[in-house]
Amino acid sequence: MSLFWGIVLAGIGAYAMRASFVVLLSGVTFPDRIIRILDHVGPAVMAALVVTTLTGPSGQLEAGPVEFSTLLIMAGVTLWRKDLLVGLFVALIVFFALNRLMA
């Protein structure tokens, strides 16, 4: 199989996954209980993504003190200001400052 058709098939597969329930369940009524359970999907996936981006291929943590300090600052500022972008901005400044200090 050529790479072009590989990309096309992977694209169709990705689209099918994203569209599957959106299209299939278009006529289904969702009880409140199910909606409350679906509210957990965002936090579950985002938490797992945070860990996945911090670990290497063998499962080892690849983050050091600078990275963990930056994550703490990010969490603190985001919760304090209730603003993701302010948290991101401050955390990146701290990250660059700490890296300069440690260099």
Add this chain to the structure above:
Amino acid sequence: MKNLPPIVRVAFADMLPLFLPALPFALLFGVMVVESGVPHLLGWSSSFIMFGGSAQMTLITLVGEGAAVSAAITTTLIVTARHILYSVTLAPRFQVQPRWFRWLGPYVLIDQVFALTQIRDLSDDDDFRRYYLTAGFTFWAMWVLFTGLGIVLAPVIPEDIGIEIAITLMFLGLLLMASRRRAQVVTAVISAAVALWFAHLDNQVGLIVAVVASLSVATLAEWRKA
């Protein structure tokens, strides 16, 4: 910008800064295409055919390493599997939308777009649709543009840009903003712990295990509460 509906401006304002953490990955994807030996235009085409950073990187890396295309596709689909959960979660919001949107919208259903729909209070269905499409296609346009630039500028882009932490910070911020109830925080903690435990599994399978495990616990808890 002044003539645009307010919700469209809000979507721009939310998504443009969220692209910044993805920017190094867009450029690095370009470098990966060049280094893998894949024809440049073919590698870049994955940005608009597949539109999914980790899936594209997985496919190009594996093919560049000499893996069979069929095996690379299988691995790519495993990496993309979490998008099924996004589809389930957004199904109630999509079912009241016009048919054209139910078919077009999923094309841009990526992590960032999904997370923004969980954070923004979009009770009006028309607002939801405009916000979703603006946020999704803003990210799409930037991704296509910067992966292309990454290929063109590959010879001068360092392999370690040094701000890869930005994507982790973004996911952490989205997590914090999306966790409004104590039960959601518990789900997130369980998911993080299981993801760490299974982080050694290939192709981000640990991520899927973590999400399924934490959602199982959440389902039990919500069922008992009702």
